[in-house]
Amino acid sequence: MTLTDSHSGRRLTARGAKTRARIVASAAELMYVKGVAATTVDDVLAATGSSKSQFYHHFKSREALVRAVVDHVGQTVLARERESLGNVSTLRGLRRWRDALVQSNALRHGAYGCALGALASEVSDHDDLARKALSQLFAEWRGLLADVLRRLQADGVLKSEVSVDQLATGLMGALQGGYMLAQAERDVSPMATSIDMALAHIESLSAT
Structure with missing residues (x-):
């Protein structure tokens, strides 16, 4: 099963979509508590256990x-x-x-x-x-x-x-x-x- 990223138009596997959703949800929580400016990519990676390659696969x-x-x-x-x-x-x-x-x-x-x-x-x-x-x-x-x-x-x-x-x-x-x-x-x-x-x-x- 494949899904489409509404922003990039890239086709995602179910696993890829789950990874992307996890990153976005964690980033949303961090930005709500810490603020957008104070939340870094490294913060998000640490919270989700994701790698930089995974992050930049989903977000430019x-x-x-x-x-x-x-x-x-x-x-x-x-x-x-x-x-x-x-x-x-x-x-x-x-x-x-x-x-x-x-x-x-x-x-x-x-x-x-x-x-x-x-x-x-x-x-x-x-x-x-x-x-x-x-x-x-x-x-x-x-x-x-x-x-x-x-x-x-x-x-x-x-x-x-x-x-x-x-x-x-x-x-x-x-x-x-x-x-x-x-x-x-x-x-x-x-x-x-x-x-x-x-x-x-x-x-x-x-x-x-």
Whole structure:
């Protein structure tokens, strides 16, 4: 069985795909905790037990690895958000979504922030391809929030004249800003407050 690397177009055996996936997953964990700039290729090799020849078989450069990490983290986050938001159709459901994110971040006392946001802050100004990929991933995330708000609007919960796309952008901004404040303070309270204020604004636009 052969697979195709979505970045290089190179055909991979099942074993090769497994090796590549292991390298990307380990690199993602290291970059989340240590930061992108502080994570070296040698760090990744040590964590995975891979050789340099294996690494460069799958990645032309460290930058190629970072782009693969962006894809990996993005798809992981989006899979979580699709599951969390896919069936939300009430304001109470949005509150439960908020609670789950805050409680998950509280387990780390706010440390490290949003995995996708952390990548955006480090690579967007240095790698335009990675920046464009991150922009698309955030657009998909906002789209999931907008879909929830459209369902609320269709059910008559939100006023018909409100812009769900603008509300979704504001909610995403509150979420990401909350992650950053929680990271700086090692306390999720600012994150909870930021999202609560965004949700309170949405609730103020209720049609009832």
